[in-house]
Amino acid sequence: MSAKDDLLLSMKTSVVDGNRAESERLARESLQAGLDPLESIDKGFAAGIQEVGVLWENGDYFLPELVASAECMKAAMAVLEPALSASSRQASRLGKAVIGTIEGDIHDIGKNLVSAMLQAHGFEVLDLGADVKLERFIEKAEAESARLICVSALLTTTMVNQKRLIELLHQRNVRSKYKVLVGGAPVNQAWADAIGADGYGENALAAVRAAKTLLARS
Amino acid sequence: MAFKIQVLSAPPRTIEAAYGESLSQALLKAGFPLNVYCGGKGICGKCLAEVVDGTIPPPDQEEAALLRRAGAGPRFRLACLLPVRSDLVVKIPANALLPRIQGLTAGILPSFDFDPAVKKFLVSLDRDRLSPPLLEAGVADLLKLPPDDAWRRDSWPLVREAIRSAGREPKVYTAAVYEEKTLLDFAPGESSDEAFGLAVDLGTTTVVVELVDLVDGRILGKAFGLNGQSRFGADVISRISHAILTPSHAEELKEAALETLSGLLARAAAEAKIAPESIYDIAVAGNTAMNHFLLGRSVRTLSVAPFEAEFQALPPLEAYDCGFRVQRRAKLFISPNIGSYVGGDITAGLLATGLLNKPGHYLFIDIGTNGEIVLKAGDRFTAASTAAGPAFEGASLSCGMLAVPGAVDRAVWSDGALSVTTIGDRPPAGICGTGYIDLLACFLREGLISRNGVIAGGKSSIAVAAGIAVSQKDIRELQLAVAAVRTGVELLLRRHGLSPRDLDGLYLAGAFGNYLDIENGRAIGLLPEIDLAKVRFVGNASLAGARAMLLSRRARSEAVRIAETVDHVPLAADAAFQDIYIRSLVFPEPTIPSQSDRKETS
Numbered sequence: 001m002s003a004k005d006d007l008l009l010s011m012k013t014s015v016v017d018g019n020r021a022e023s024e025r026l027a028r029e030s031l032q033a034g035l036d037p038l039e040s041i042d043k044g045f046a047a048g049i050q051e052v053g054v055l056w057e058n059g060d061y062f063l064p065e066l067v068a069s070a071e072c073m074k075a076a077m078a079v080l081e082p083a084l085s086a087s088s089r090q091a092s093r094l095g096k097a098v099i100g101t102i103e104g105d106i107h108d109i110g111k112n113l114v115s116a117m118l119q120a121h122g123f124e125v126l127d128l129g130a131d132v133k134l135e136r137f138i139e140k141a142e143a144e145s146a147r148l149i150c151v152s153a154l155l156t157t158t159m160v161n162q163k164r165l166i167e168l169l170h171q172r173n174v175r176s177k178y179k180v181l182v183g184g185a186p187v188n189q190a191w192a193d194a195i196g197a198d199g200y201g202e203n204a205l206a207a208v209r210a211a212k213t214l215l216a217r218s
Numbered sequence: 219m220a221f222k223i224q225v226l227s228a229p230p231r232t233i234e235a236a237y238g239e240s241l242s243q244a245l246l247k248a249g250f251p252l253n254v255y256c257g258g259k260g261i262c263g264k265c266l267a268e269v270v271d272g273t274i275p276p277p278d279q280e281e282a283a284l285l286r287r288a289g290a291g292p293r294f295r296l297a298c299l300l301p302v303r304s305d306l307v308v309k310i311p312a313n314a315l316l317p318r319i320q321g322l323t324a325g326i327l328p329s330f331d332f333d334p335a336v337k338k339f340l341v342s343l344d345r346d347r348l349s350p351p352l353l354e355a356g357v358a359d360l361l362k363l364p365p366d367d368a369w370r371r372d373s374w375p376l377v378r379e380a381i382r383s384a385g386r387e388p389k390v391y392t393a394a395v396y397e398e399k400t401l402l403d404f405a406p407g408e409s410s411d412e413a414f415g416l417a418v419d420l421g422t423t424t425v426v427v428e429l430v431d432l433v434d435g436r437i438l439g440k441a442f443g444l445n446g447q448s449r450f451g452a453d454v455i456s457r458i459s460h461a462i463l464t465p466s467h468a469e470e471l472k473e474a475a476l477e478t479l480s481g482l483l484a485r486a487a488a489e490a491k492i493a494p495e496s497i498y499d500i501a502v503a504g505n506t507a508m509n510h511f512l513l514g515r516s517v518r519t520l521s522v523a524p525f526e527a528e529f530q531a532l533p534p535l536e537a538y539d540c541g542f543r544v545q546r547r548a549k550l551f552i553s554p555n556i557g558s559y560v561g562g563d564i565t566a567g568l569l570a571t572g573l574l575n576k577p578g579h580y581l582f583i584d585i586g587t588n589g590e591i592v593l594k595a596g597d598r599f600t601a602a603s604t605a606a607g608p609a610f611e612g613a614s615l616s617c618g619m620l621a622v623p624g625a626v627d628r629a630v631w632s633d634g635a636l637s638v639t640t641i642g643d644r645p646p647a648g649i650c651g652t653g654y655i656d657l658l659a660c661f662l663r664e665g666l667i668s669r670n671g672v673i674a675g676g677k678s679s680i681a682v683a684a685g686i687a688v689s690q691k692d693i694r695e696l697q698l699a700v701a702a703v704r705t706g707v708e709l710l711l712r713r714h715g716l717s718p719r720d721l722d723g724l725y726l727a728g729a730f731g732n733y734l735d736i737e738n739g740r741a742i743g744l745l746p747e748i749d750l751a752k753v754r755f756v757g758n759a760s761l762a763g764a765r766a767m768l769l770s771r772r773a774r775s776e777a778v779r780i781a782e783t784v785d786h787v788p789l790a791a792d793a794a795f796q797d798i799y800i801r802s803l804v805f806p807e808p809t810i811p812s813q814s815d816r817k818e819t820s
Contacts (some may be wrong), residue, residue, distance in 0.1 A: 059690045060672055062697065067800050104522030106790050109799060130790075131523045156459040157521035 004035060008044040011076070015048025017056070018068025020075050027079035037080040038088040039124075045076045048079040049120045053205050063113065066204060070116035077119075095215045097148035100132035102161040107154035110184060114150060117204040118211060123148070134165045141178055148211055152154045152156075155185040162187070163195040179214040183207055221302050221715045225250065226270065227310040235302040241267055242297035251316040253332065258298035259362040263288045265297040266314040272306035275487045287340065292625035297372050317435035328674040330770035334432045335534075335549070336402065336428070338497040341391045348386055353377075358517055361393055363401075376547075380404045392543075394498055397534075397771070402498055402547040412496045414438070415768035416483060416544070419563065419761040420475065420504030420512065421445060422454055422587060423611070426761050427482040429490045430768050433497065437765070439490035441482040446474040447511065452608065453587050454559075458517045471511040476541040483544075497544040497653065500537050501767040503553040503566035503586075503760040513540060513552070525558035531778050551767055553760075554778050557786025559603040564590050565781050566600075566763025568775060571756055577721035578713075581707065581746070584759070585610060585728050589703040592784060595714035599784040604706035609699040610651035615692045617682070619648030626682060627733065629656035631664055638683060646683040652733045654696055657688055659738035662805055671697045696742075701802035705741045707799050709789055711746070718746035720793045727759040743806045 007030055010201050012020040023045065029197050030040045052069045055061040072113060084092060099115050101108045108130040115127045126144055149169075153159035169175040179198040182191070192200035199214050201207025220234045225246060232278040235244035235657040242265050245252045246527035254263035274295065277285060278342030281299045288294075297314075316332045328626040341360050347353065357377050358365040380391060384406040392410050394403035413432040419425065422445060428437040450471060462470040487494050502509060506527045510517050513535070517527045531554035538546050551811060553562030553569075564584060573580055573594050582592040589606035592599060612625070619625050624647030638653070640646050649657070657680075666674055671693045679689040711717060722746070726734060736753050739745035745753075756762075768772035789795055 059678070059694075062671055062694060062803060064670065064800050064803050106523045106788065109788070109796050155521075156456050157462065197489060 003033075007033065007035065008040065008047070011040060012033040012048040012051060015045050015069050015072045015076075016051050018065055018072060020068065020071045023072035024075040024079060027076040029080070031083055035082045038092055041077070041080055041092055045073055046120075046122065049073055054202075054206075056205050064181055066113065067116065070113075070120045073098030073120035074116070092122055093124050094212065095148060096124045096126070096144060096146040097150055097211065098126045098128065098137060098144065098146045099150035100128035100137060100152070100154045101130040102151050102158050102165070103131060103133050104161055105153050106130045107159035107184075108152070110154065111150075111152035114152065114183060114201065114207045117208050118150070121208045121212070123208075123211065132144060134161065134168050136166060138169060138172060138174065144173065147177075147215060148181060149178050150181045150183070150207070150211070153182070153187060156186045159184060159186055159191065162191075162197065166196050177204075179211075181207060181210055181214065222305045223302065224305075224307045224386045224638060225310065226307065226348045234235075235306075236695045237303060238301050240298055240620045241295075241300040241302055241306070241308065244302060245297060245310070249327075251791050252297060252310060252311070252547050253314055253316045254298055255332075255337060256298075256339065257333075260284070260296060260299045261360065261362055262337070263296060263340075264314060266290055266294050266311055266342065267297040267300065268293050268309040268311065269295055270309055270471075272309040273304040274306070275303070283342065287742060288702060315574075317433075323598075330766050330773045332435055332769060334413075334415070334499070334769050335397050335551075335770050335771050335774065336394055336413055336415065336432050337398075338392055338394045338403075338413045338433070340408055340410050341393050341404075342389075343381070343391060344388045348381070348388065353381075361395060361401075361406035363395070368399070373404075377402050380406060382574045396498075402549070403545060409453050412492070414490075414492055414497045415499040415501065416486075416497050416542075417761055417764035417768055418479065418500065418502040418504070419566075419758055419764060420479075420502055420508045421563070421760075422457075422505060422508060423448065423452075425475075425478050425482060426758060427479065427486050428761060428765060429486045429492065429497075430765055432768065438492065439486035439488075441485040441489070443478060443482055446478040450474065452613070454505065457511070458507055458521045461511065461517050462521050468511070468514060468517070472514045472541070475508070475512045476532055477651045480543060483542075492808055494543055495545050498548045499551070499768055500542060500544065501551045501553065501764040503764040503767075505563050506558055507561070509552050509555065509562055510693035520558055527555050527558050530555050551774060553764060553767065554781035556601050556781050556784045558785070559588060560590050560592075560601040560786050562600065562777075563760040563779075564592060565759075565777050565784075567756070567759035567766070568592060568763070568780050568784070569777050570759040571725050572761035573599075573725070574776060574783070579716055580705075580723045580725065581710075581721055581748075582725045582727065583703070583707070583745075585703065585726075585744075587611060589706060591703070591706045591710055593710040593714065593716075595716055598714065599780075600710055600713060601784045601785065601786050602706050602710055602789045604702040604789060607695070609695045610654070610783070612650050614646065614695055615649070615654070616679075616689045617648045617686050617692070618654070619650055620649040621652065621733070624648065625650035626657075626686065628735070629653060629660055629682070631660040636660060636682065646686050649682065649686060649688070650734065652686070654692075655742060655744065656735055656738050657682060658693070658696060658805075659735070659741040661688070662741060663808065669807070671803075697803050698804075700742055700744045701799055704746075704802040705795065705799045706789055707746050708802070709792055709795065710787075712794070713787070718748050721746070721748055721752065723749050725756050725759070726753060727756045741806070741808070743802060747806075747809070 011026045032162050100112045119125045151162050181199040182197040183201045189200050199210035202208045224232045232249035253264050255264045347356050351417045355365040396402050415430045415432045417428040425445050427440040450460045515528045532552050535550040537548040537550040553566045555561045580594040584590045589604040592601040623642035624644040625641050626646050627641050673817040679687040681687045
């Protein structure tokens, strides 16, 4: 195994282990060693995130591990991103997403996890926070030319606002410009279908999968 | 100049009285538990004292009548009407002592003076008193009520009607008086020992009612059942969603609550052998959504951020108009809400613990679908609710069930194997909350699961009994539920710069609390690291609080004060919430039980 392969494997392992300091250190080391940052991301850190996804699906990993790995990814990206060429930067990005917890709801741990996992998987994420007015989702998506709008709701009393958001997109004649992804404890596929959302994620990784599928199709 | 009064009743003591002071004042000042039911106004005839020695003036006509009615012997007097003008030797009969308000468990309920809001008195109307010009003011005077406009408007018509239907004959009547102000009832005959109250714990899942004797404080009957609102949703949020859709839905929820309560009331009344028409007062302890539903108040503001209640405290309401088929003028007292998701049930629970007046740092935890946590840090109270979810009630888990017969409720690890018990010694049908807590603790100690919650050896579940197992997914659900409560506790402690070690006590309320193994609760992180000796189970503290509100007017004002004093903080808005929550998903480091924890461990 070459020194480069060694380094890429270490990057992957650091993410799987949730060792943030190590991820950051390896990112710096890779730049000093002259590695292509895009390759470090793809074959090193992102490969780690993929592995975390598998461990999650198997039930071996839970939210704390997921969060730790997302933190690793974030730390590595902070080092590598400035070193990317403009074209590489474009290539490393899956797409731009606007995300927030719906108007009337303040619960945002789930939304934060989706946000972190989307970023870890290469999405550019604009997180609007909690209790986000319907108009604001649309204004931000328009202003930033985002392709994805992700809306979380934790209460049965507030999830109706997900429906209102989609209605508002129609009213403004911009519905076709965006893919709308919904999630949150009371939300399910049936609800997503009923309100005409494009996708639904049962958990943070399912949301990432849905987001990838949606953008690949469009 | 002070006189000496020797009290021969147990425990014998000698107290002092100033010249002219009433015997009842002197006794009360010295802490003697004398029942001055009417407040010392000389209208109830309950505060009997036998004067064994000493010089006393003779009783006046009114006192003599009361003494006759009480069947008191020649040496007996009413302590509230007897001015002390010499040294005395007295005996207080047992029936003149304050009734004891029954608590949850001995020693936990603080002592409130027996002073119910509703009191009944006998009123003798002889031929003189029945003469029209004197009658109106005369009856008010007999009851020591001011003959003001309110009397003429609200109370007098009752008296007039009763006298008219009794044919204006000299008679003894029984009056029910509320808060020493308003007449609730005025009826011919002697029924002063028939005054009852209904204490209600209006839970989201379970409703409990208790019939209380307002004359002697005894509990006469009790009934519990499922909240009929359950058919509109298992939890508060789904019921709120239902209610805000259309006004008829809100009406459905109100009717369902009333239907449940009237069924339970009928059962408790039958057990106590009393007529619902002799129930004069109701105290309801319920969470904020429950009391809003019951009164038909809008829950719209409870449904979305910033989650505000329509009311916190309410003046006493008309029970009959609110849908209770009890005495026509009976009152309804709603235990005041602390905040949107910390309701009157928690106020009542806190009242029952007596924490308001206790020095030190205390934690009060009520674990249900919502885990409500109140921290008393010195004289500051902070409350929060955490979304523990229904896992501890057995919902959402593969073998979960309520704590009913057949549920695995205890588990221990002994001789290298798991051994479990079930409620009612039935064959295991599932696992209830306390069972899951024991099981998780055993699995952790034995290394069957890691601190991250992963089942060892790549297995997907752990067998508990024939056909009963804990799955990996169950463990995840439980981790989330535990973390919610643990995060709440940690955040509240941090806000006040406290650690679990600083706590002087932990009160565990709720049906679940009573059977929880504390050491196991600590092992999985549900309870903070605190000495076993400092933990108190208070059971259904809400019901005990509601009972206290029926039997003591001070308890009511204290409940209002609690609701005003306790700060309600939305935990989700705390910047540290997410980090602590995620961290709390990992089970705590195993600790060696402290010396004070006398318990077998593996």
